[in-house]
Amino acid sequence: MGEIELNIGPVHPATHGVLRLKARVEKDTVLGGDVEIGYLHRAMEKIAEQRLFNSFFPNVDKLEYVSALNWEILYASVLEKALGIDIPPRAKYIRVILAEIQRIMSHLIFIGAFGQDLGNITVFTWALRERELLMDIVEKISGGRLAPMYLRVGGTEYDLPEGFDSMILPVLDRLEEKVNKDYKAVTYENSLFKMRTKGVGVLTRDTVKKYGITGPNMRASGIERDLRRSEPYFVYDSLDFDIPVEDAGDSYARFMVRIREIQESIKILRQAVRALPKGNYINKQPWMFKIPPTEAFVRQECPRGEGAMFLVTDGGMKAYRLKIRSPSFYTVQAMPEIIKGARVADLFTIIASLDPVMGEVDR
Amino acid sequence: MIINFFYTIVREFFSVRVSILLSVIILFIIALILTVAAPLILGWVDRKFAARMQSRYGPMYVGKFGLLQNVADFIKLLGKDVLSNAYVDGLAFNIAPLLSSAFAVAMISIIPLGSASLEIINLPYNLLFIYIFMALSPLLVMLGGWGENNKFALLGAFRGTAQMITYELSVLVVFMSIAFVSGSFDISAIVLSQSMVWNAVYFPVLFLVFIIGSLAVIERAPFDMPESSQELQAGWRIEYSGLRYGLLIVGDYVKLLVISMLAVYLFLGGWNGPLLPPLAWFWIKTAIVILVLMSFRWSLNRPRIDQLLDIGWKWLLPLGVLNLVAVMVLWA
Helix, strand or coil, rough: CCCCCCCEECCCCCCCCCCCEEEEECCCCEEEEEEEEECCCCCCHHHHCCCEHHHHHHHHHHCCCHHHHHHHHHHHHHHHHHCCCCCCCHHHHHHHHHHHHHHHHHHHHHHHHHHHHCCHHHHHHHHHHHHHHHHHHHHHHHCCCCCCEEEEECCCCCCCCHHHHHHHHHHHHHHHHHHHHHHHHHHHCHHHHHHHHHCCCCCCHHHHHHHCCCCCCHHCCCCCHHHHHHHHCCCHCCCCCCCCCCCCCHHHHHHHHHHHHHHHHHHHHHHHHHHHCCCCCCCCCCCCCCCCEEEEEEEECCCCCCEEEEEEEEECCCEEEEEEEEHHHHHCCCCHHHHCCHHCCCCCCHHHHHHHHHHHHHH | CCCHHHHHHHHCCCHHHHHHHHHHHHHHHHHHHHHHHHHHHHHHHHHHHHHHHHCCCCCCCCCCHCHHHHHHHHHHHHHHHCCCCCCCCHHHHHHHHHHHHHHHHHHHHHHCCCCCCCCCCCCCCCCHHHHHHHHHHHHEEEEEHHHCCCHHHHHHHHHHHHHHHHHHHHHHHHHHHHHHHHCCCCHHHHHHHCCCCCHHHHHHHHHHHHHHHHHHHHCCCCCCCCCCCCCCCCHHHCCCCHHHHHHHHHHHHHHHHHHHHHHHHHHHCCCCCCCCCHHHHHHHHHHHHHHHHHHHHCCCCCCCCHHHHHHHHHHHHHHHHHHHHHHHHHHC
């Protein structure tokens, strides 16, 4: 059996959406491959130039459908920076709470999808079961589930519901117990799981720097960098949390970083809920507004890495240009380098461990 | 003997030759019904058990507790169009599922169904015959995978063949050890030899080797690398649909049943047990073994094929052979 070209995707159960991978395979070894993206391209940046500033919020939700709230917060922040307005402290805390809830939800999806790609469907259903608890909370806050459309310029659409802390604290306890016990048993302390993930798909520090990979994938390669710590926005500087870092750079390290980030997010959520101040939750702006000619750049720590938006306005009611920097895009570019020399079976777990979301890659 | 039972009934109405023919036909129909019943019942147990582990409900709407869900699915498979693409090698493609289900019927016919007299075909060396039918399965995988003319199928078929050949050796070594101890390849004799102490007590290592090896031989998860639905999208079965797929599934579940029964016969004392009738003991033990095997499927992820082959050649086979040598030295 000589060298064959194996076409994986865009419709393949293990490619997390519509990633297409053309891998050259000999026997059980991957010689190399090319990544093709663009199957989910919706011209989001162009749409942003056609719509009112507020009317683009629903599209931001669909940008990265696994962590919609993080991107909504990012978009709201860039508009506020361009407008030059400040938001009330309660809104800042609400945004931190939302961002961390969404981060946990996104990492749970990662855990589930990764477990499933390793052949253990139980992990997937378990992760979705815990995600559902948080999903219910998001639903109670915003009325939406996958695409909440909750953020507004200057704050949020509504205040948090009454009795919010009694709603979320039991969920956090349960989540912590599940992550520390059940997930431990079937995933990160399981020897079969370790066999499949340790030393697989190693991402070196050089590769990380070469391609501009950020987020958990970078921190799994031993680079300690988190915008929540290095450039604190909202109220992250007043909260106590650790930045999980692993040195190995393999699939197992990437998994462990995300597991520990869930634990840190739980810590952040507990503090933020306790410290949540009373008062106004929105610095109300009109629905239609103009932004004077200016440029604004905001970057924040999204679940998959550093998300950034660069907004250029020309004084009208629509953006002149909105550039979106999506972290998964850079991760996907590094894929051909990582999969070189891997086994065919590992090809799919490497893709899963990098956790790309194609809606964000293609935009 | 079931055949004698039917023969005496039929003999009262017909001549000798006709009654022999008739009783053989009746036996064949019984074997067929049992073969089809295995996936219907075990499939339901599998789905319901998996659902419980994953905090889902599982099948609920067809019949009480969704008991008839698999019947409905099977009928759906029968009603589907018999599809194949233009590139398949017709003979190899079609013969693999047929042989798979034919072997399933054969295994069900040979193995005793819970007591010494309850076997459809009475063979003195039934353990060896069952092994032969299991040992033929790599051939089927290769036939099917090659006939489909698909890259994913070919990858899956190579994996499957390598895996089965590796682990069949371990299973054969286990069979040899047990046969050596009990002095026979006949399952009834093996059960009889454990009337005092179960073999699992004497040979825990062999029991482990047998469970792991047989799971790999029947491609049951977590050792379902040849199919690995997430990577190879179904592996060597990628082109199979409808009736052909149904036949493959029948073969799968029958193999699971046969493996569980063999575990009980060879290691857990067969139908021996106090108080309850032997038949009840046997099926209780078999049910427990089946549930344990199923729980492996839903709680472990699959290893990589090269890791699996490593385990097979470097650990299971040497362990089995060492055990065989030890058994020979001690018993001789």
